[in-house]
Amino acid sequence: MCGIIGYIGQKKATPILIQGLRHLEYRGYDSAGLAVREDGKIKCVKEVGRIDNLANKLKQSDLEGTIGIAHTRWATHGGVTQKNTHPHFSCDKKIHLVHNGIIENYKEIKNSLPGHKFVSETDSEVLAHLIEKEYKNNGNLRIAVEKALSQVRGTYGIAVIAEDEPQKIITARLGSPIVIGIGENEYFIASDTTPILPYTKKIVFLDDGEIAEITKDNIQIFNIKDEEIKKPIEKIQWDNKSTGKQGFAHYMLKEIYDQPSVFEDAIRGRIKLEEGTAILGGINMDNYQMRHIDRVIFIACGTAFHAGLVGKYIFEKLVNIPTEANIASEYRYSNPTIGENTLVFAVSQSGETIDTLAAIREAKQKGAFVRGIINVVGSTIARETDGGTYIHAGPELAVASTKAYTNMIAVMILYALQFGRLRKLTVIQGQEIIKALQNIPAQMETILKQSDKIKNISEKYKNFKNFFFLGRGLNYPVALEGSLKLKEITYIHSEAYPGGEMKHGPISLISENFPIISPITKNDLYEKMKSNLEEAKARKSPILAIATEADESIKDLADDIIYVPQTLNILEPLLNTIPLQLFAYHMAVTLGRDVDKPRNLAKSVTVE
Numbered sequence: 001m002c003g004i005i006g007y008i009g010q011k012k013a014t015p016i017l018i019q020g021l022r023h024l025e026y027r028g029y030d031s032a033g034l035a036v037r038e039d040g041k042i043k044c045v046k047e048v049g050r051i052d053n054l055a056n057k058l059k060q061s062d063l064e065g066t067i068g069i070a071h072t073r074w075a076t077h078g079g080v081t082q083k084n085t086h087p088h089f090s091c092d093k094k095i096h097l098v099h100n101g102i103i104e105n106y107k108e109i110k111n112s113l114p115g116h117k118f119v120s121e122t123d124s125e126v127l128a129h130l131i132e133k134e135y136k137n138n139g140n141l142r143i144a145v146e147k148a149l150s151q152v153r154g155t156y157g158i159a160v161i162a163e164d165e166p167q168k169i170i171t172a173r174l175g176s177p178i179v180i181g182i183g184e185n186e187y188f189i190a191s192d193t194t195p196i197l198p199y200t201k202k203i204v205f206l207d208d209g210e211i212a213e214i215t216k217d218n219i220q221i222f223n224i225k226d227e228e229i230k231k232p233i234e235k236i237q238w239d240n241k242s243t244g245k246q247g248f249a250h251y252m253l254k255e256i257y258d259q260p261s262v263f264e265d266a267i268r269g270r271i272k273l274e275e276g277t278a279i280l281g282g283i284n285m286d287n288y289q290m291r292h293i294d295r296v297i298f299i300a301c302g303t304a305f306h307a308g309l310v311g312k313y314i315f316e317k318l319v320n321i322p323t324e325a326n327i328a329s330e331y332r333y334s335n336p337t338i339g340e341n342t343l344v345f346a347v348s349q350s351g352e353t354i355d356t357l358a359a360i361r362e363a364k365q366k367g368a369f370v371r372g373i374i375n376v377v378g379s380t381i382a383r384e385t386d387g388g389t390y391i392h393a394g395p396e397l398a399v400a401s402t403k404a405y406t407n408m409i410a411v412m413i414l415y416a417l418q419f420g421r422l423r424k425l426t427v428i429q430g431q432e433i434i435k436a437l438q439n440i441p442a443q444m445e446t447i448l449k450q451s452d453k454i455k456n457i458s459e460k461y462k463n464f465k466n467f468f469f470l471g472r473g474l475n476y477p478v479a480l481e482g483s484l485k486l487k488e489i490t491y492i493h494s495e496a497y498p499g500g501e502m503k504h505g506p507i508s509l510i511s512e513n514f515p516i517i518s519p520i521t522k523n524d525l526y527e528k529m530k531s532n533l534e535e536a537k538a539r540k541s542p543i544l545a546i547a548t549e550a551d552e553s554i555k556d557l558a559d560d561i562i563y564v565p566q567t568l569n570i571l572e573p574l575l576n577t578i579p580l581q582l583f584a585y586h587m588a589v590t591l592g593r594d595v596d597k598p599r600n601l602a603k604s605v606t607v608e
């Protein structure tokens with residue numbers, strides 16, 4: 001997904017912009033460019049491929065300017081070419097802009113600008129020409145941007161500079177995030193906080209329909225009615241140490257290893273052992289309201305949906321109320337039935353996933369209580385829900401989500417404790433769960449210590465072209481998540497099924513060329529799962545089992561075994577998923593994949 005960074009202050013803009021683009025690389029891109037105001041002119045340099053290509057090109061033109069904008073492009077409209085790379089500019093090249101989002105009516109706008117010379121195939125470029133037209137009419141950059149944006153259908157996060165307004169950046173958002181960093185006599189604009197944190201932790205989050213006019217000394221923010229408004233300055237706790245690789249080969253591996261420590265961050269200060277409960281104040285409901293919730297719905301996409309599926313199982317076991325997990329892109333168009341005591345949780349690492357955002361807007365529209373289980377502080381979904389809980393996983397930069405998944409589940413367990421103890425869950429049961437939770441980080445560490453063994457196992461399987469992941473009960477969402485991890489970073493096809501589904505069709509595919517990977521830990525469904533694997537073994541399918549420590553009988557069945565510590569059934573996904581994360585990671589490295597930025601994928605899907 002595209003990235004934006006802008007700077008206005010006393011320092012040379014170019015190095016700040018290039019460093020900012022490098023912090024945005026994790027979002028996935030295929031070209032990059034920047035525009036800096038220099039000697040009264042705006043100079044624009046673009047290059048396809050990696051940021052290094054742009055940096056090398058810039059060596060030939062040492063730009064001294066202290067105001068600039070930059071962009072990493074992930075191609076949507078138009079191929080990967082220099083002409084399609086942002087920044088885009090007006091006919092007279094006096095106005096330059098960078099844009100995230102989609103201009104749905106760009107063809108109509110283009111046709112309404114006869115005589116304008118368009119040089120790219122992109123939708124974004126029409127905005128530069130529309131602003132140029134409006135600027136010629138009124139000579140005020142912010143007003144020109146407002147009038148141009150009022151003619152747009154679609155989504156945007158933009159930053160605009162103009163030669164005739166030398167010390168100014170205009171930025172605006174609708175559906176595509178824009179954050180503003182407040183420094184000492186300098187300001188930063190970006191599509192997320194990551195590139196800003198090395199300079200300042202004081203952040204202002206623009207909301208949809210808002211526009212900001214930024215000079216070296218001042219920032220003014222206006223709402224959709226063009227009224228100046230005051231926005232809170234938030235302090236982001238993440239530091240740029242937590243955004244580096246810290247010696248790991250990839251962000252993904254670092255984030256897999258972050259899990260024990262960030263898990264502790266997720267539960268710290270949120271449990272009360274003596275009462276066997278959790279205290280998540282962000283729920284913004286009193287005990288009466290919580291007791292009267294009669295239905296819970298988790299709404300999410302991808303890995304977050306798999307966490308939501310775990311949440312469904314956990315809520316039904318601990319709280320005994322009907323609970324479901326829904327894929328946001330389906331839910332948003334399903335005309336859902338919402339009761340007056342329905343609680344909807346939006347589950348999202350980025351807090352910007354457009355389908356999840358649209359789905360909770362629909363749920364709110366129909367009267368649900370809507371709360372967030374989110375990682376990125378101040379993100380759009382976090383600000384559009386009426387409360388919720390941050391998962392404290394820290395910046396997750398690898399496209400493949402790992403630590404956010406386990407921390408989402410941690411928060412779901414805390415919510416289930418909090419709600420369950422207001423109903424039938426006893427204090428002893430609550431205390432048992434809390435004690436088991438407190439053991440999880442150490443148990444995660446024992447699994448992480450097996451990384452080399454898992455690497456060796458993954459090399460045995462690297463030439464297979466298809467996999468099944470099979471699990472029952474809480475191990476079914478584990479199988480789904482393991483399958484997604486493998487697909488998205490190794491590009492190998494895999495499917496996840498509930499173990500009992502094999503007989504209903506998929507078993508026809510089983511052969512010695514079709515391995516089965518199965519989380520089959522000791523729980524009430526162990527024997528059932530074992531018989532499913534026996535059916536696969538009878539058809540010579542290679543089997544990799546994720547099994548409970550000291551399970552000897554699994555050795556008769558599995559070709560390879562990764563052992564995990566015993567924990568409560570409801571906590572098993574927290575442990576059983578980690579071997580599958582490492583299996584996919586090592587396989588991807590062996591296959592030479594771009595592990596942190598897999599092809600075709602973006603870290604946050606903010607366009608439909």
Ligand code: AGP
Pocket residue numbers: 301302303304347348349350351352353356399400401402488602603604605
């Ligand atoms: C997971 O590895 C993927 N990167 C993807 O499925 C992701 O979980 C999904 O896009 C949801 O993102 P979110 O948690 O930021 O909403």
